[in-house]
Structures are given as structure tokens and as C-alpha cells.
Amino acid sequence: MGYIIRQIEADDYAPIIQVVDAWWDNRPMASMLPKLFFIHFQKSSFIVEDNGERIGFLVGFRSQTYPHQAYIHFVGVDPRFRKKGIGRLLYLRFFTQMREWGCTEVHSVTAPTNDRSIAFHQSMGFTVEPGDSETNGLPVTTNYDGRGGTRVLFRKVL
Numbered sequence: 001m002g003y004i005i006r007q008i009e010a011d012d013y014a015p016i017i018q019v020v021d022a023w024w025d026n027r028p029m030a031s032m033l034p035k036l037f038f039i040h041f042q043k044s045s046f047i048v049e050d051n052g053e054r055i056g057f058l059v060g061f062r063s064q065t066y067p068h069q070a071y072i073h074f075v076g077v078d079p080r081f082r083k084k085g086i087g088r089l090l091y092l093r094f095f096t097q098m099r100e101w102g103c104t105e106v107h108s109v110t111a112p113t114n115d116r117s118i119a120f121h122q123s124m125g126f127t128v129e130p131g132d133s134e135t136n137g138l139p140v141t142t143n144y145d146g147r148g149g150t151r152v153l154f155r156k157v158l
Contacts, residue, residue, distance in 0.1 A: 002050065002051065003048050003049065003050055003055075003086070003089065004048070004049045004050075005046055005047070005048050005049075005089060005090070005093050006046065006047055006049070007042050007043060007045065007046060007047075008037075008038055008041070008042050008045040008046060008047050008057060008059065009038065009042060009047075010035070010038050010039050010042075012038055012047055012054065012057070013035045013038040015054055016033070016038075016054060016057055016076070017030050017033060017035075019076075019078070020033060020076055022079075023076040023077065023078055023079060024076065025079075029074075032074060033059065033074050037059045037073065037074070038059075041059060041060070041061045043097070044060050044061045044062060044070070044094070044097055044098070045057070045058060045059045045060055045061070046058050046090055046093050046094065048086050048089060048090060050081070054078075055077065055078040055080075055081045055086060056075075056076065056077040056078060056081065056086040056087065056089075056090055057074075057075070057076055057090070058072060058074070058075045058090035058091065058093075058094055059072075059073045059074040059075070060072040060073055060094050060098075060106075061073070062098060062101055062103055067102065067103070068102065068103055068104045068105065069103060069104075069105050069106070069107060070094070070098040070101075070103045070105070070106045070107070071106070071107050071108065072091070072094060072106060072107070072108040075087060075090060075091075077090075087120060088124070091124050094106070095156075095158055098158060099158050103158060104157065104158050105155055105156060105157050105158060106126075106155070106156045106158060107153070107154065107155055107156075108121060108126065108153075108154045109144065109151040109152065109153050109154065110151065110152050110154070111149070111150070111151060111152070112135040112136060112138060112140050112150055112151070112152050118138070118152060121154045121156075124156065125156050126154035126155060126156040127154065127155055127156070128152055128153070128154060129141075129153035129154065129155050131152075131153065133150070135150060138152055139152070139153075140152055141153055
């Protein structure tokens with residue numbers, strides 16, 4: 001592996017936003033990733049490069065409301081590089097940064113239909129948080145983002 005991991009920069013936004021929907025199996029995800037994350041959360045968000053090519057990213061942050069908590073907002077990996085440890089590398093780098101900042105837990109969410117994401121989070125030691133309903137045997141929280149979306153909520157103790 002000759003991968004380089006670095007903090008995200010504002011200049012990474014344009015190249016990432018051009019591919020993010022394709023990286024998410026052509027689902028319209030770009031609207032969930034405004035440029036503000038690439039400007040205001042650089043110290044807690046990361047890019048993985050392979051020979052200068054961006055092949056993965058993670059956007060996350062430490063909670064201002066609950067400083068012991070961190071949140072992973074968005075992750076993308078180029079499909080050509082899946083199953084090569086890129087997501088794991090990004091999560092481990094994020095966990096390290098959050099521990100350095102005094103965080104004791106990390107939170108994340110995904111759609112109950114995103115089996116890959118659910119399996120990945122569980123493999124990284126996340127537990128599924130209780131919800132108000134159940135889908136496919138998993139607790140889910142309905143109307144999580146106020147737009148009718150049902151989500152699986154995850155928590156990992158660092």
C-alpha cells in the first residue's frame with residue numbers, strides 16, 4: 001500500500017463533489033456534502049490518495065454541544081479501491097484524532113437499506129443504538145433528519 005492520508009482542504013471539494021454520486025452507486029448524495037465541510041472541518045476530515053489521485057475521504061467533526069462526542073458525517077471510497085482497507089484507514093485516522101481531542105465516543109448514521117455501511121460500521125466496533133422502530137431486524141429511528149428519512153444510528157466507544 002502506497003496510500004497517503006492527509007487532512008482535507010478546500011481545494012478537494014470540486015474534485016470530490018464531481019465523483020461523490022458515482023462513488024455512492026449513482027445515488028444523489030452531493031447535496032449532503034456542502035463545501036462548508038471542506039472549509040470548516042479540515043482538522044477532523046481526511047483524504048486518502050494513491051499516486052496523487054483522491055481515492056477516499058471522510059468528513060467528520062467533534063461535537064460543539066457534547067465535546068466528548070465526535071460524528072462521522074460522510075465517507076466515500078472510489079469503487080475501484082473498495083475492499084482494500086481505505087475506509088478502515090480513514091476511520092482509524094479519525095478515531096486517533098478524536099482521542100487526541102479528548103473524545104470518548106463516535107457517532108454515525110446510515111440508511112437501513114445500506115447493508116454495506118451497516119456491516120462496515122459493525123466490523124469497526126460500532127453498536128446500533130436503540131430506535132423507535134425496527135427494519136430488517138435492526139433498530140431504526142424514524143424521521144431522523146426531519147425529512148421522513150429512517151436511519152440506523154451507530155455509536156462507538158473509543
